Amino acid sequence: MLLLVLSAFVAILYNDQFQPFQAAVGFSLLGYTFTTYMIPRVSTAFIKRGLFGRDMSKIGKPICPETIGVIPAICYMFLMILFIPFMYVRYYYHGDGSSLSEPASLFPNGKLSSFLSGMLCLQSMILLGLMDDLFDIRWRHKFFLPAIAAIPLLVIYYVDFGVTSVLIPSFLKRCLNVTSNSFDLGVFYYFYMAAVAIFCPNSVNILAGINGLEVGQTVVIAVLLILNDLCYMLMGDLGSPAYSVHLYSSCMLIPFLGISLGLLKFNWFPARVFVGDTWCYFSGMVFAVVGISGHFAKTLLLFFVPQILNFIYSSPQLFHLVPCPRHRLPHFDAKDGLMHNSWTEYDRDHPIKKVMVPIFSAFEKIRLIKLVRNSNGTIIKSSNMTLINLVIIWFGPKREDHLCALIMALQFLTGLFMLILRHTVAPMLFGFDNSWNMLERRWN
Numbered sequence: 001m002l003l004l005v006l007s008a009f010v011a012i013l014y015n016d017q018f019q020p021f022q023a024a025v026g027f028s029l030l031g032y033t034f035t036t037y038m039i040p041r042v043s044t045a046f047i048k049r050g051l052f053g054r055d056m057s058k059i060g061k062p063i064c065p066e067t068i069g070v071i072p073a074i075c076y077m078f079l080m081i082l083f084i085p086f087m088y089v090r091y092y093y094h095g096d097g098s099s100l101s102e103p104a105s106l107f108p109n110g111k112l113s114s115f116l117s118g119m120l121c122l123q124s125m126i127l128l129g130l131m132d133d134l135f136d137i138r139w140r141h142k143f144f145l146p147a148i149a150a151i152p153l154l155v156i157y158y159v160d161f162g163v164t165s166v167l168i169p170s171f172l173k174r175c176l177n178v179t180s181n182s183f184d185l186g187v188f189y190y191f192y193m194a195a196v197a198i199f200c201p202n203s204v205n206i207l208a209g210i211n212g213l214e215v216g217q218t219v220v221i222a223v224l225l226i227l228n229d230l231c232y233m234l235m236g237d238l239g240s241p242a243y244s245v246h247l248y249s250s251c252m253l254i255p256f257l258g259i260s261l262g263l264l265k266f267n268w269f270p271a272r273v274f275v276g277d278t279w280c281y282f283s284g285m286v287f288a289v290v291g292i293s294g295h296f297a298k299t300l301l302l303f304f305v306p307q308i309l310n311f312i313y314s315s316p317q318l319f320h321l322v323p324c325p326r327h328r329l330p331h332f333d334a335k336d337g338l339m340h341n342s343w344t345e346y347d348r349d350h351p352i353k354k355v356m357v358p359i360f361s362a363f364e365k366i367r368l369i370k371l372v373r374n375s376n377g378t379i380i381k382s383s384n385m386t387l388i389n390l391v392i393i394w395f396g397p398k399r400e401d402h403l404c405a406l407i408m409a410l411q412f413l414t415g416l417f418m419l420i421l422r423h424t425v426a427p428m429l430f431g432f433d434n435s436w437n438m439l440e441r442r443w444n
């Protein structure tokens with residue numbers, strides 16, 4: 001730990017040019033150290049305050065402190081406040097370190113506003129997550145709140161960047177016989193970004209229920225996004241607009257990765273802490289913030305493929321076409337110590353809706369669901385429609401940590417595949433690389 005703290009201070013303080021990337025690595029190490037130091041020390045206090053949950057997948061369902069995600073979240077907010085000088089003071093200096101004669105006119109007020117609006121948005125999400133952990137707010141009440149939290153971000157996007165067009169692939173251009181490279185979505189692009197702000201936090205929260213997965217998925221997404229940033233930074237010119245936004249994005253994500261790894265250490269099987277909805281909302285919003293203020297809100301969703309699939313697959317239960325139990329996490333069987341898929345049961349009072357019967361039967365044929373019928377052939381049970389249960393149906397019952405590792409690996413592989421597509425096939429399809437061109441056009 002001492003070595004980590006020392007390295008963090010070297011990276012942060014031995015940095016007379018205020019290099020943000022180097023400082024971000026230092027803050028990441030500091031975040032990891034602080035999180036791993038604090039969590040075991042505050043866990044008992046959380047339990048005493050009644051902030052605990054039962055680990056449903058262990059023998060005897062022991063209690064575990066919950067809402068611990070608030071520790072890394074608050075740590076992140078403080079780290080990012082300390083980070084401000086490293087992100088912006090360098091605009092006051094020439095390359096040789098001497099200060100500029102007219103620094104105020106060159107100071108990037110737009111960039112600082114974008115950063116501060118992101119921080120405001122994250123603070124709102126931490127508050128929402130905490131209220132949810134404390135009072136278990138209903139879905140219909142909390143669903144749209146992230147979009148409201150994102151308003152400052154969208155306003156800054158409008159004022160500072162304002163690009164709302166999407167590119168048309170070359171082959172479609174020829175088919176439609178249009179000359180323009182892009183199609184302007186106008187105000188709908190703002191609705192899309194608000195939807196991203198709603199989707200990211202909620203999608204992390206519903207891909208949950210096994211030790212390590214809530215944090216594990218955010219670690220994988222953060223790594224993929226940092227890889228995406230590095231692609232731009234290594235290929236782009238130093239000081240180009242694309243370089244600048246991806247430097248900004250990586251500087252937000254590297255400290256985030258540090259605190260997430262610190263939390264994962266305690267949430268990994270057998271979990272010593274639960275992260276709570278505070279973490280799910282906060283971490284999901286970190287991604288929405290970097291995606292929106294880094295101007296890659298479309299690319300962002302390429303790294304959310306498992307979350308998107310989980311949402312689509314879950315929709316019959318989320319929209320109450322079939323009953324949705326309070327918990328859909330897989331079922332732990334104490335006899336073999338493995339996680340099996342969990343079930344939704346239908347009875348005389350809650351029969352399965354007629355419209356769902358043919359859909360479920362078709363799903364059963366392609367192994368998308370497991371059904372149990374009574375002697376009359378009536379469906380009396382169906383497996384809960386979550387990606388975790390589906391992975392169990394496809395790959396068989398698994399130990400909790402193996403299941404989590406498998407889902408994280410699937411997330412990483414799909415994300416990596418998307419990343420490669422994004423940087424190889426997409427530029428070919430569109431004739432040029434979207435983000436580079438949009439940025440160059442807007443700022444040059």
Ligand code: UD1
Pocket residue numbers: 052053054055056057066205206207208209210211212271274276277326327328329
């Ligand atoms: C979401 C899911 C729910 C899932 C729950 C698990 C939807 C619509 N909601 O609800 O199906 O059961 O997350 O987090 O898909 N828990 C464990 N082991 C873990 C993590 C959580 O047993 O590794 C249990 C604990 O009892 C913990 C509780 O889940 O107290 C937390 O559930 P909560 O985050 O409040 O559930 P939701 O987010 O509402």
Ligand code: MG
Pocket residue numbers: 205208276277280
């Ligand atoms: Mg939750």
